[in-house]
Amino acid sequence: YNTTQGREGGRRCDLYSEKTLKACLLWRESVVNSELIEKLVHHFHRTLPRGDGAILVFLPGWGDITRLYVRLRQSKEPFKLITLHSLMTPEQQHEAFERPPRGVRKVVLSTNIAESSVTIDDVVYVIDSGVRKERSFDPDTGFSSLDTKMVAKANAIQRRGRAGRCREGLAVHLFPSYKFAALEAYPLPQMLSSSMEEVVLQAKVIHGGSNSEISAMLTSSMAAPRPKTVDAAVALLKSMNCLTRSGELTAIGRACAAIPVQPNVAKFLLVAEALRCIKPAACVAAFLSTKGPFQQTVGAGPSSRAFGKDHFNKAYFSDHLTMVQAYAEWRREVSRGRAGSFCDEQALSPEMLDMAYMMVGQFVDFMVGAGYDGQDVQQGDYGEVDPVRVASKEDALLRAAMMAGFRPNLCRLVRGQRAARWFLDDDREVSPFQGSSNANYQAHGRDGDEWMVYNDSMKMGRYNSIMDSSLVFSPFVLLFANAVLIDIRRGEIWFDRWHARMDPGPWINELLGLRKDFMPAMHDTLKSRNLCSFPEKLADRVADFCRQRPIWLGELESSALPIDEAVSGTALRQLSMFEWPEDLGQEPEESDQEQSI
Structure with missing residues (x-):
């Protein structure tokens, strides 16, 4: 045969x-x-x-x-x-x-x-x-x-x-x-293998027109993306408030498009400048826009000392802050003339750190040129970044900026046997990638207390992996949720696609007051093209609220629809939510400097 x-x-x-x-x-x-x-x-x-x-x-x-x-x-x-x-x-x-x-x-x-x-x-x-x-x-x-x-x-x-x-x-x-x-x-082609939110946002700024016109333009290109991919990008930009519900450009969407990074990283930078913590935020953005400073090797044997990411993870429970710590210590060693030996000892990449130094300076210079007046830029080199102390005011403000910028990229943590289990708002279970500082993080509080905010994700084989992530607590999540509805009589709270039991207390008025003030102040700051106009006292209130003990969210569960789409009538009037209006751009006589944001 x-x-x-x-x-x-x-x-x-x-x-x-x-x-x-x-x-x-x-x-x-x-x-x-x-x-x-x-x-x-x-x-x-x-x-x-x-x-x-x-x-x-x-x-x-x-x-x-x-x-x-x-x-x-x-x-x-x-x-x-x-x-x-x-x-x-x-x-x-x-x-x-x-x-x-x-x-x-x-x-x-x-x-x-x-x-x-x-x-x-x-x-x-x-x-x-x-x-x-x-x-x-x-x-x-x-x-x-x-x-x-x-x-x-x-x-x-x-x-x-x-x-x-x-x-x-x-x-x-x-x-x-x-x-x-x-x-x-x-x-x-890359245009067919990536998400399209940055391309769609730039198209809205440059081309204008309706979403259907933008979609028609992109899907008629030589490497045409699928219409579903463009629709997904529009939906994500709406959830980030870069577009209105009807798909028109907002002030924060226009500002994000002016910064040459992914929209969620750009929004993170804009919120960080409002909260007066631009230098460490610029450091995070620099590494997210290139790659981290840590070298990856094969076949390294066991070591009696911590080095690389393990050395710089000072109980931050944050990949982002660990990178800031590595950068800050490297700049200290540069001033001492031993940067090369320090990088060798700690398995850091001098070239990536040099590139980050250049980008940090550019990001900070951009913000200062647009009116940023934080204490961290009053003296010294724009590329110098101080370490962030764990549980400090700056730590809270930086995580708040991540929460506001990277949302809706958020996971709730549930205590597991050896490490916490991570869940998205549709109940899909995900996990941190193995090189993460949070790879083995175990939840310590009650379910609903601890969350992870992240900037990117990747499906690797059968597993959905969260890339760089940072620990935040329930006050951060409630403050920067897109929509919140509280029923004090029934002791229930809805925020975005989550529902939970809660204990009434003074925190409710603090939360609703901050939510009423924060996003309108961001809108006014961006419309004025003057970044120093954001009230410093409001930033202090954000830090104080986020640094309080976690707010109890009992019997936490996900919902089929976001709360702003699930309610109507009188309940809609009780909703805590800021609707970003359409931004029509600037008047022709405004200056070139003002047009940079």
């Missing part, structure tokens, strides 16, 4: 060994065969079919890189193992260009970052796993995901071109040759 009958490539079976045919039989689409790759690395190392040179292995992600790294290290061969990944710092990536010592084989384990971003001139052998990770955005869930897929034709050609850049080389693609014709021509 001819098992190859009717199959592509069947006529060539007699040309190959039994071992090769077995490898083809075991091949599975989008699956990385680490054992086969390991054998190929050893084969090239020992036989040198194209002479001496480095080996470059393309793998889809960090997990596959780590597994192969461990296998090769355990082989005891004289390998210099180098990893390339988007999480690696520039200094770690530079190591790939260095020549190994005599008698040592350089083996580079890389994602598709090495396809075109870098050229390693001593690579002679390329092993292409035939698999890649592709980011995609699901407008139904609001989560991005990294999906494992076969390479596109363009990927395979680029990977093959990495072999023998300066002399003859050899490339091996670990998928059957007949599959090449069926591969996609190119990877998915």
Whole structure:
């Protein structure tokens, strides 16, 4: 019986060994065969079919890189193992260009970052796993995901071109040759793989027009996003108050569009300037706009001392504040002339810190030019940032700015066996990514006391992972909820898509009074184009309210609809909510400086 009958490539079976045919039989689409790759690395190392040179292995992600790294290290061969990944710092990536010592084989384990971003001139052998990770955005869930897929034709050609850049080389693609014709021509364009809120917001400012006109313009482009993706972006911008209910631009939406970062990061910066804590906020924004300062390594052994993120996490329970602490300590060591050794000791990236320093200065200068007058900019370099003391007024104000800016990205925490369980407002369970400062955080208070606010999320395999997150308490959540409804007689409270029992007390009048004052003051500040006009006493009230003991939210549960959509009639008049009006822009005679915000 001819098992190859009717199959592509069947006529060539007699040309190959039994071992090769077995490898083809075991091949599975989008699956990385680490054992086969390991054998190929050893084969090239020992036989040198194209002479001496480095080996470059393309793998889809960090997990596959780590597994192969461990296998090769355990082989005891004289390998210099180098990893390339988007999480690696520039200094770690530079190591790939260095020549190994005599008698040592350089083996580079890389994602598709090495396809075109870098050229390693001593690579002679390329092993292409035939698999890649592709980011995609699901407008139904609001989560991005990294999906494992076969390479596109363009990927395979680029990977093959990495072999023998300066002399003859050899490339091996670990998928059957007949599959090449069926591969996609190119990877998915970024416009189709990302959320669209920044693009939609810029389009509203530049192009104007209705949401349907914006959608028609974007969906008629060469790399046209799905209409559902544009609709999801509009819905998110509405929830952030960047657009009105009818989809028109608001003052805070226009201001966010003027800052060249993601809208939620821009809103965070704007609230931080109102609360007079712009420097640490600018530091957070700088790292969120690039990458964190912490180096990621494979195969690091146990250490008796804390270093990297563990060293700088001073009980903040915040990835964002941990980055601020690392930056502040680095600037201190810069002034002492030992920045290089400090970065080596603490596994920090000097290049990312230098880039952050430049961006912090630019963000602060932008805000000062628009009228910011906080005490933190009255003297000294705009790029200098002091550490934030845990539980201080500045700590509370910075978390308040995160809550206001990153909302609706919020999780409630429920005490678990070993660590807290995290839930979104639709009851989906999520978890912090493993490198987070909050990866093993255990809730200490009552259910409803503790929450995590975050700026981004990612679906990784079966798990929905929260990226950088910060701990906040119930007063923060209630103060910056989009809508709040309180029934004192029944002892119930509704806020956004949450419902809970509560104990009446003086906090209710404090909360409603602050909510009545805060967002109108933000609106007036942005309309006046004068950032120092936000009342300092109002910022002090925010700090005092947020620093109180957590407000009890018993029997907390999610609701199908946000409270502002669920009520009508007389109940609607009891709703605590600020409706941002449409912003029509500025009068022509206003100055260029005023137009910067």
